[in-house]
Amino acid sequence: MYTESVENYLKAIYKLSSRQGGGYASTKAIAEVLEVRSASVSKMLQRLEKMGMVHHRSYQGVQLTSQGRRIALRTIRRHRLLETYLYEVLGYSWEQLHSEAELLEHYISDLFEAKIDEALGFPTHDPHGDPIPSKEGKMPDIQHIALANVEVPGEVVIARVPDSSAQFLCYLKEVGLLPKVSLKVLRKEPFNGPLLVVLGDREQVIGREVAGKIWVKKKRDLIDGGRIDEENS
Amino acid sequence: MYTESVENYLKAIYKLSSRQGGGYASTKAIAEVLEVRSASVSKMLQRLEKMGMVHHRSYQGVQLTSQGRRIALRTIRRHRLLETYLYEVLGYSWEQLHSEAELLEHYISDLFEAKIDEALGFPTHDPHGDPIPSKEGKMPDIQHIALANVEVPGEVVIARVPDSSAQFLCYLKEVGLLPKVSLKVLRKEPFNGPLLVVLGDREQVIGREVAGKIWVKKKRDLIDGGRIDEENS
DNA sequence: ATCTAAAATTAGCCTTGACTAATTTTAAAT
DNA sequence: ATTTAAAATTAGTCAAGGCTAATTTTAGAT
Numbered sequence: 265m266y267t268e269s270v271e272n273y274l275k276a277i278y279k280l281s282s283r284q285g286g287g288y289a290s291t292k293a294i295a296e297v298l299e300v301r302s303a304s305v306s307k308m309l310q311r312l313e314k315m316g317m318v319h320h321r322s323y324q325g326v327q328l329t330s331q332g333r334r335i336a337l338r339t340i341r342r343h344r345l346l347e348t349y350l351y352e353v354l355g356y357s358w359e360q361l362h363s364e365a366e367l368l369e370h371y372i373s374d375l376f377e378a379k380i381d382e383a384l385g386f387p388t389h390d391p392h393g394d395p396i397p398s399k400e401g402k403m404p405d406i407q408h409i410a411l412a413n414v415e416v417p418g419e420v421v422i423a424r425v426p427d428s429s430a431q432f433l434c435y436l437k438e439v440g441l442l443p444k445v446s447l448k449v450l451r452k453e454p455f456n457g458p459l460l461v462v463l464g465d466r467e468q469v470i471g472r473e474v475a476g477k478i479w480v481k482k483k484r485d486l487i488d489g490g491r492i493d494e495e496n497s
Numbered sequence: 498m499y500t501e502s503v504e505n506y507l508k509a510i511y512k513l514s515s516r517q518g519g520g521y522a523s524t525k526a527i528a529e530v531l532e533v534r535s536a537s538v539s540k541m542l543q544r545l546e547k548m549g550m551v552h553h554r555s556y557q558g559v560q561l562t563s564q565g566r567r568i569a570l571r572t573i574r575r576h577r578l579l580e581t582y583l584y585e586v587l588g589y590s591w592e593q594l595h596s597e598a599e600l601l602e603h604y605i606s607d608l609f610e611a612k613i614d615e616a617l618g619f620p621t622h623d624p625h626g627d628p629i630p631s632k633e634g635k636m637p638d639i640q641h642i643a644l645a646n647v648e649v650p651g652e653v654v655i656a657r658v659p660d661s662s663a664q665f666l667c668y669l670k671e672v673g674l675l676p677k678v679s680l681k682v683l684r685k686e687p688f689n690g691p692l693l694v695v696l697g698d699r700e701q702v703i704g705r706e707v708a709g710k711i712w713v714k715k716k717r718d719l720i721d722g723g724r725i726d727e728e729n730s
Numbered sequence: 731a732t733c734t735a736a737a738a739t740t741a742g743c744c745t746t747g748a749c750t751a752a753t754t755t756t757a758a759a760t
Numbered sequence: 761a762t763t764t765a766a767a768a769t770t771a772g773t774c775a776a777g778g779c780t781a782a783t784t785t786t787a788g789a790t
Contacts, residue, residue, distance in 0.1 A: 303778090308778095322739075323738055354613070379589070502746080556767080
């Protein structure tokens, strides 16, 4: 078992380095995410290097090793499974989820992880819609369109539409989202505002209500090393 | 929130000092329970004293303050609620219970405690039959006769008999355990062996099968400060 | 090509909670 | 009343993981 601190550093590095293509996280960014000073980060990076968790090029940045990524993904998996369990089974409210999961993710056992996974029916996404990595460290390849990464807009394909009412499907056809097309998410407004997407040669606004029911999948050539999603939660 | 270490010391002191009437725990005994060296205990006791958790008379022993007892009981409550939840809801096996609860007891929130308490229907005893302290730090006053403290044999009264089949009640009457009488537990054999109890002027052997269905209550004048049970679990 | 500000690192300190070794206190046996 | 062994405490060390202050490196502006 690794310490809470080590797991939090690995999680932060994972999220930061997958946020942009480069794959390197800076000391300063890590310090900001974890709310510690840069000096503490520098020191920890050396310890993580010794443990074989990261490749650290001094003054350049860090990257996870496969070992480091394994632990980061395991921690993220536990966080998201916990949030799902707290929400679905124990009736936590939205705001109470994060802080509980953020701590417990470091202390539950493999068995606990397996038990809640089973109790939930092996979910692929948490209550925020974020993908839950598999036990083997693979991210599910579909996600809510509303969560598709906007900073690095990429083409996605509609993969699943859980509301199969005639009314809803009709509406999707009307605006040209069905039959399944490839599209690009251009811009998201905050606070459940609408999305702006590119459909072939034109743009289309999609309300959040609708967006919440559309699951997309990145186009195959855009997936690099299973690193699909990097939203925080 | 207190550290895992602090909570474990308080739990150990609680259990040791209620194991015998005196109410003091020795440095050596604490060291043995926690599997650390005596020197480490001495140092921690000074820290706990400063925190207002214990009264420590050098070379004599320690006792919890009411503040210390509050934290110890809260930790024990969480441990036993967790074990009950893991067993009843998540389907843990007997042997898997302890280690998971032993760690998580330090990291769950008040809310988590309340949620699993509610999900279990506010249980008073864990799967081992050990009493679960209330949120206010009161031990339920009944327990399985099989768990009644043998080192300090005390008189107890039969308080509850959950198996109300005519057959079972008949048997209890036959051996003189019903209608409710006062009795004293003399000796327990290990490995689910029988109990030997004193009933008025004679002794009676009770098999574990039967014992498991008899709940007793200490006689009022034997209860000191709510400190009724001190089995480990 | 140089300068400078931001980023990163190093050096040194602190607390927690372990440890060992040395010392002190207590209590039991003579 | 001494002696002595066990128990307890103190002194000093170590690793994690924070911190501040000082220094070094990098990269962007001139």
